[in-house]
Amino acid sequence: MVEKLMKAVFLISACVSIAMVVLICVFLFGNGIPTIKEIGFFRFFFGKVWRPNNGLYGIYPMIIGSIYVTAGAIAVGVPIGVLTAVFMAEFCDNRLYKIIKPAVNLLAGIPSIVYGFFGLWVIVPAVRTLYGGSGKSVLTASVLLGIMILPTIINISETALRAVPGSYYEGAIALGETHEKSIFRVVLPAAKSGILAGVVLGIGRAIGETMALIMVAGNQKVIPKSMFDGVRTLTGNIVMEMGYATDLHRAALIATGVVLFVFILFINLIFSVLKNMSEKQN
Amino acid sequence: MQKTISIPKTAAEDEKKIRLSELADRSVSVILRVLVNLSALLTVLVLAGIIIYILVMGIPNITPELFELKYNSDNASVMPALINTLIMVLATLLFSVPVGICSAIYLVEYSKRGSRLVKLIRVTTETLSGIPSIVYGLFGYLCFGVYFGFGYSLLSGALTLSIMVLPSVMRTTEEALLAVPDSYRQGSFGLGAGKLRTILKVVLPSAVPGILAGVILAIGRIFGETAALIYTAGTVARVPRSIMGSGRTLAVHMYQLFSEGLAMEKGYATGVVLLVFVLVINGISNLIGKKLGGEGESK
Structure with a gap:
């Protein structure tokens, strides 16, 4: 009797995560889709002006802003992250590893x-002195986000590199390659889909990042012309205005969140496909 | 490391070519090694920078009130x-x-x-x-x-x-x-x-x-x-x-x-x-x- 009851409890608990995803979808789409319909699909997604006082709700600049900043973060974070993972998996001895691994975890x-706060008072002034302007820009946001996604990329890449069978490396060495070239031409390509999964997860983190980003991005509601212009992302749009927005304005901000949610669902899908690929490979 | 492969010694030209490619090999390896080490160093330095920065800016402001x-x-x-x-x-x-x-x-x-x-x-x-x-x-x-x-x-x-x-x-x-x-x-x-x-x-x-x-x-x-x-x-x-x-x-x-x-x-x-x-x-x-x-x- 108790056995059966507890089994039911365990089963119900396990289904909580399913229920929550359903609940999140219901609440977000239930609020977002009517709003998007009310504003007009085209005017919402491709409207270049966001001016709630005049009833203009175009999130196009924010979509572009999110894409720019995320691309920048990838450009900064991926090379450093993957190379650090290579160092951790293939180059460093145990003593160094015991320093770097906790450091990466701490970074996360x-x-x-x-x-x-760090970005606002270190990276922003640095960009300001180097390139002029306010210092709050696509570039600043990219550098900060690039740092923030490092742990994600490092940890997943490291796992992928370690999963490559040792015989690959040994084979390359036996063919007379150097240690470095064996790793970069044999081991690294073999870990490709795992590393790619890490990059995709990093994209998800970068596109969803909010609090750090709004402090360094400038948050201007226009499409940036260069990497030294300020930028507003989808996440920034929500946080900047949610505090005082009412009625349709508030609904439009929630709809912005729904757009972000759809992006994330898409990214998650790509991530799980890549992860499956890399697991099958090894 | 174990870069010495015994190649049948033929003409001097061939040997020169091999040496050149070996040199290229080695320099590529060195560059890769430097890049890898630099990245790892950068990661640790960034972390240290953030922690030190917050501590330096914050500790003087920690007061009883x-x-x-x-x-x-x-x-x-x-x-x-x-x-x-x-x-x-x-x-x-x-x-x-x-x-x-x-x-x-x-x-x-x-x-x-x-x-x-x-x-x-x-x-x-x-x-x-x-x-x-x-x-x-x-x-x-x-x-x-x-x-x-x-x-x-x-x-x-x-x-x-x-x-x-x-x-x-x-x-x-x-x-x-x-x-x-x-x-x-x-x-x-x-x-x-x-x-x-x-x-x-x-x-x-x-x-x-x-x-x-x-x-x-x-x-x-x-x-x-x-x-x-x-x-x-x-x-x-x-x-x-x-x-x-x-x-x-x-x-x-x-x-x-x-x-x-x-x-x-x-x-x-x-x-x-x-x-x-x-x-x-x-x-x-x-x-x-x-x-x-x-x-x-x-x-």
């Missing part, structure tokens, strides 16, 4: 608001 | 936020840990591997762990705040965060349960214990360290969370009378100080408090990781 544990 | 019980416009005390954070941690764990552990037990001990339900659960937990905190914030606001009428309250915040940390509690518990050798279960069955008794008395106790590591990870996330809390738990700088009242946590407090722009130096001091907690939490989880045995960490 630092709250984004702390990253924001 | 920072920890006074009441927050007012003259003294942006962190104490209420600190207390709220602890309440938030407890409340969130109260919701998420039992559900997380029970669902992990179902996945490991009861379910048939590869069944449709299990696949669905996997997909949804992965989805949950990928959702950004701002989206959780909007959802929590719509669902708990508006629909269930909890308004801006610690309860709304805790429920939102529970969903957010559920996947990591589930995954670490699952790994911990999987790591318990099957012989334990067989032994218990052999002594005549039922399935439930085996799980509760034998499997679960030996998985405690792993579960604890997951819980600690969750605590770290709760401490650092901002975006999911602003529109669920709200930003009131007091300790509310009950869990139905609004209150800001440390990270939200830090954000509010930034956006008000009045007491930045207090913001840094708050950053130090936050960072100390993060360091301690990380330290504990490393310790547990080591206790769990070297197999996870060894090369």
